[in-house]
Amino acid sequence: MPELDQISQGIGENVARVDVQEKASGAALFTDDIQFGSNLLHARIKRSPLPHAIIQSIDISQAERLPGVKAVVTGADFAGRIGLYLKDRHIFARDRVRFIGEPVAGVAAISEEIAEKALDLIRVEYEPLQPIFHPLDAIKPDAPLIHPDLGSYEVVNFIFPEPGTNISNHFKIRKGDVERAWAQCTAVVEREYYIPHIQHVPIETHVAVAQVSHLGKITLWSSSQSPFAQRDLIAKTLGFSPSDVRVISPYVGGGFGCKAGVTMEALPIVIAMKAKGFPVKLRLTREEEFYTNFVRQALVIRLKMGCDQAGNLLALENTMYWDGGASTEYGVNITRAGGYSSTGPYDVPNVKTDSYCVYTNNIIGGPYRGFGMSELHTGIEQCVDELADALGMDKVEFRLRNVVQGGDTLATGMTMHPTGIKECIQKVAAAVDWGKTSKSTEPYLKRGKGIAIMWKAPAMPPNPGSSATIKLNEDGTLLLGIGGQEIGQGTFTVMAQLAAATLGVPVKAVRIAKPVDTDYSPYEWQTVASRLTWSMGNAVLAAAQDARRQILAIVAEAWKEDVDDLDILDGVVISRKTEKEIKLKDFAVYGIPKENFEGWIGGPIFGRGKFMPTYVTGLDKETGQGKRAVVHYTTGAQAFEIEVDIRTGKLHVLRAAAAFDVGKAINPELVRAQMEGGLIQGLSSALFEQMIFKEGTMQNPNFVDYRIATTVDLPDEMMTFIVEVPQDDGPFGARGVGEHPMVPTVAGIANAIQDALGIRMQGPPFTAEKILLTLQSQEEKKG
Amino acid sequence: MADQIVQMTVNGRLEQYRIPQHMTLLRFLREMLALTGTKNGCEAGECGACTVLLNGEPVNSCLVLAVECDGATVETVEGLTERGALAALQQTFMEENAIQCGFCTPGMLISAYALLQRSPHPSDQEIKEALVGNLCRCTGYERIVKAVRQAAQA
Numbered sequence: 016m017p018e019l020d021q022i023s024q025g026i027g028e029n030v031a032r033v034d035v036q037e038k039a040s041g042a043a044l045f046t047d048d049i050q051f052g053s054n055l056l057h058a059r060i061k062r063s064p065l066p067h068a069i070i071q072s073i074d075i076s077q078a079e080r081l082p083g084v085k086a087v088v089t090g091a092d093f094a095g096r097i098g099l100y101l102k103d104r105h106i107f108a109r110d111r112v113r114f115i116g117e118p119v120a121g122v123a124a125i126s127e128e129i130a131e132k133a134l135d136l137i138r139v140e141y142e143p144l145q146p147i148f149h150p151l152d153a154i155k156p157d158a159p160l161i162h163p164d165l166g167s168y169e170v171v172n173f174i175f176p177e178p179g180t181n182i183s184n185h186f187k188i189r190k191g192d193v194e195r196a197w198a199q200c201t202a203v204v205e206r207e208y209y210i211p212h213i214q215h216v217p218i219e220t221h222v223a224v225a226q227v228s229h230l231g232k233i234t235l236w237s238s239s240q241s242p243f244a245q246r247d248l249i250a251k252t253l254g255f256s257p258s259d260v261r262v263i264s265p266y267v268g269g270g271f272g273c274k275a276g277v278t279m280e281a282l283p284i285v286i287a288m289k290a291k292g293f294p295v296k297l298r299l300t301r302e303e304e305f306y307t308n309f310v311r312q313a314l315v316i317r318l319k320m321g322c323d324q325a326g327n328l329l330a331l332e333n334t335m336y337w338d339g340g341a342s343t344e345y346g347v348n349i350t351r352a353g354g355y356s357s358t359g360p361y362d363v364p365n366v367k368t369d370s371y372c373v374y375t376n377n378i379i380g381g382p383y384r385g386f387g388m389s390e391l392h393t394g395i396e397q398c399v400d401e402l403a404d405a406l407g408m409d410k411v412e413f414r415l416r417n418v419v420q421g422g423d424t425l426a427t428g429m430t431m432h433p434t435g436i437k438e439c440i441q442k443v444a445a446a447v448d449w450g451k452t453s454k455s456t457e458p459y460l461k462r463g464k465g466i467a468i469m470w471k472a473p474a475m476p477p478n479p480g481s482s483a484t485i486k487l488n489e490d491g492t493l494l495l496g497i498g499g500q501e502i503g504q505g506t507f508t509v510m511a512q513l514a515a516a517t518l519g520v521p522v523k524a525v526r527i528a529k530p531v532d533t534d535y536s537p538y539e540w541q542t543v544a545s546r547l548t549w550s551m552g553n554a555v556l557a558a559a560q561d562a563r564r565q566i567l568a569i570v571a572e573a574w575k576e577d578v579d580d581l582d583i584l585d586g587v588v589i590s591r592k593t594e595k596e597i598k599l600k601d602f603a604v605y606g607i608p609k610e611n612f613e614g615w616i617g618g619p620i621f622g623r624g625k626f627m628p629t630y631v632t633g634l635d636k637e638t639g640q641g642k643r644a645v646v647h648y649t650t651g652a653q654a655f656e657i658e659v660d661i662r663t664g665k666l667h668v669l670r671a672a673a674a675f676d677v678g679k680a681i682n683p684e685l686v687r688a689q690m691e692g693g694l695i696q697g698l699s700s701a702l703f704e705q706m707i708f709k710e711g712t713m714q715n716p717n718f719v720d721y722r723i724a725t726t727v728d729l730p731d732e733m734m735t736f737i738v739e740v741p742q743d744d745g746p747f748g749a750r751g752v753g754e755h756p757m758v759p760t761v762a763g764i765a766n767a768i769q770d771a772l773g774i775r776m777q778g779p780p781f782t783a784e785k786i787l788l789t790l791q792s793q794e795e796k797k798g
Numbered sequence: 799m800a801d802q803i804v805q806m807t808v809n810g811r812l813e814q815y816r817i818p819q820h821m822t823l824l825r826f827l828r829e830m831l832a833l834t835g836t837k838n839g840c841e842a843g844e845c846g847a848c849t850v851l852l853n854g855e856p857v858n859s860c861l862v863l864a865v866e867c868d869g870a871t872v873e874t875v876e877g878l879t880e881r882g883a884l885a886a887l888q889q890t891f892m893e894e895n896a897i898q899c900g901f902c903t904p905g906m907l908i909s910a911y912a913l914l915q916r917s918p919h920p921s922d923q924e925i926k927e928a929l930v931g932n933l934c935r936c937t938g939y940e941r942i943v944k945a946v947r948q949a950a951q952a
């Protein structure tokens with residue numbers, strides 16, 4: 016086995032993205048770009064106009080008779096339930112509808128226009144039920160049940176639904192004795208925040224094309240973070256074997272979580288089952304993208320935190336009510352992640368946490384970059400600021416004193432690994448000249464600074480697997496097979512770097528086998544949780560080491576040398592002893608002839624590798640205690656300097672700084688690109704974004720009324736810092752950072768607003784209007 | 799719905815097309831000519847992913863009916879790439895890592911190209927304003943602005 020430092024060539028280098036040429040020329044293929052010819056059918060979905068109702072009848076007879084219509088399906092055709100952690104959803108609604116936008120019937124026709132027309136011909140009779148739009152209403156004892164059959168649903172063993180209520184998961188931590196601890200606290204803050212629904216807003220909306228053969232074999236082309244999970248979930252729901260379903264997934268035009276698991280992809284499949292042989296495409300409109308798919312669920316968070324005179328955190332009580340929406344099949348695990356990380360990155364001896372996933376008749380909550388952590392830290396990090404203020408202590412100092420360190424026992428009982436969070440805090444604080452006030456040019460412009468820190472673990476089942484293959488080509492290049500998806504984060508490039516460095520070839524000699532295809536690509540659980548660099552990276556490393564072993568064994572035999580004297584440099588096998596050389600392309604497929612034509616050595620080289628964490632343990636249902644709750648935590652910090660125009664309430668970011676401990680930056684520029692993109696997405700959610708609902712109907716499903724950050728919202732200056740405290744089981748020490756950069760942003764901005772204006776709001780977005788109103792009401796209170 | 803005969807020069811090639819009257823330029827390019835580099839992000843003129851050059855001006859092709867383009871010249875990312883018009887920008891977009899998922903990229907490149915055509919040495923403010931209609935959810939824009947600045951200096 017080669018030593019890591021020998022083979023780390025190219026690691027830590029800013030290699031150009033391997034997908035960049037395709038993407039800069041328009042040649043990169045996305046799902047909607049695949050040409051299916053004139054037999055392509057177009058699917059449209061009839062959706063529930065009511066938030067909660069019994070379906071009395073559906074009449075599809077007129078729609079079926081419309082010329083050009085090839086298939087009409089309803090929930091009556093498919094009984095199975097689908098879901099990642101809790102099977103609580105039908106592909107098409109059956110007995111009742113639970114949110115506005117829920118699929119009720121689907122049509123495939125020879126054109127979108129005809130499909131739309133057919134939708135109008137479908138008659139659905141509903142008997143309205145009382146809807147519930149707020150999680151605090153849904154937990155009332157007399158609240159109507161949204162899922163009366165909750166007790167009969169299939170669920171994984173680490174999620175705890177409470178049948179007979181609207182609570183689909185209740186995660187608890189009981190550590191120490193909070194009640195006793197409050198008495199010892201010098202300062203205690205108690206706050207409630209509301210974090211509204213927001214949407215992922217990938218610029219590419221969801222799109223999937225399904226084809227069902229006359230023998231019933233299913234092929235799905237989808238823009239997906241989870242081809243393998245889709246195959247598995249959809250097959251099981253429809254009563255197939257996963258290997259009867261093939262999912263092909265080309266480039267993804269942004270995911271951020273909304274293209275994980277299964278959302279709309281089963282719809283064209285079940286429609287295609289009634290139009291065998293035809294490819295059936297469903298592409299969501301922007302409006303549908305907003306209100307019919309996964310969103311980031313809203314959260315009510317109640318926090319009580321206390322510390323002693325010296326500023327040591329003593330106790331934390333955290334009660335979270337997640338607005339899971341009409342289905343919580345994925346959301347139940349966000350509740351769990353929020354629960355086991357509920358202290359934020361702090362060492363707190365006494366903890367009481369209750370994290371509830373609550374059914375409502377709102378849109379379905381799903382994974383969103385950060386998986387609950389942005390929402391959680393929005394609360395924690397504001398409370399921490401208030402505690403520091405109560406003691407008159409510097410906020411950076413307060414954090415440094417309490418922040419989690421390697422060796423600490425976490426709230427779940429797990430022992431923390433080494434982490435660079437202190438360095439992250441110091442870096443961002445220095446970058447914004449923490450502690451110094453800066454003067455604005457005008458009296459109506461008020462400046463302030465804010466800091467916020469974070470942690471996040473990959474939230475997933477205990478055993479999500481990765482695998483990789485490496486096939487050497489005749490020309491000495493290698494084809495790297497992976498099942499993880501390129502969704503913009505740069506994973507194809509990082510994997511190419513890992514393979515190249517380990518094997519001893521230049522990065523440009525690595526081709527990624529794409530599109531990801533569940534029939535040909537090695538297994539990968541999902542492209543989520545910032546887990547690929549670490550998990551899939553380990554599999555790629557193993558595959559490259561396997562291929563390397565095979566290569567060296569062939570050459571050693573041919574040259575009658577010891578493998579230990581051989582190395583691979585730049586695609587050439589060399590002997591350090593005899594100084595012989597042979598290029599990979601000269602034998603990678605055909606082998607090496609023995610002397611005197613006495614036969615051959617070798618044959619096609621094919622490396623394989625896998626990785627699966629095997630050490631994550633369960634947590635006790637009543638106390639949340641266990642040996643190892645998660646694989647690891649990535650930590651980080653952000654600091655901001657802002658300026659607010661008190662005449663208009665408009666906020667402008669002067670300086671933004673971000674620092675994250677990534678263990679090892681395989682490609683530093685790609686890490687920085689994540690830090691910047693995440694920061695702006697976080698800023699967008701802090702300042703602008705909120706899905707506005709009226710009786711369950713979204714009022715702003717377009718980019719005019721749901722504004723996201725654009726070029727003009729950029730901070731004047733954005734600074735990024737990479738901290739590297741290695742991960743013991745990461746490839747070259749790396750851990751993931753895809754989601755983390757937007758986690759502390761809302762809290763950091765909120766803290767800066769407080770510093771500038773002396774106001775706090777109950778939750779984001781901190782729009783100009785809201786800032787102005789809060790300022791005015793504060794004036795009135797004073798006046 | 800009736801079709802209409804239209805003469806159009808797409809990426810330097812003059813041809814006659816039979817186009818349904820209601821079909822947008824975006825759909826015509828993607829569905830009839832397989833020019834799928836032009837992206838569909840909203841079909842409402844709000845995201846810029848569908849930006850093409852129409853008679854040299856950047857437009858949201860989802861807002862233009864194809865039949866309105868009778869006699870017009872249309873250029874897409876494919877054509878502009880082929881004739882080398884985007885080379886400088888593509889180079890700096892690659893160097894600056896201004897591309898992540900790549901879905902907004904063709905539209906961004908074309909808006910940026912149009913800006914540099916009318917203003918070869920734009921200020922940062924001008925760049926930001928020229929790209930304000932092109933949404934990108936991945937990059938945080940900073941690198942895109944920088945890439946345009948670099949291309950202008952090249």
Ligand code: FES
Binds near residue numbers: 843846
């Ligand atoms: S698709 Fe044309 S502007 Fe969005």
Ligand code: FES
Binds near residue numbers: 218896936
């Ligand atoms: S790179 Fe993904 S939208 Fe811009």
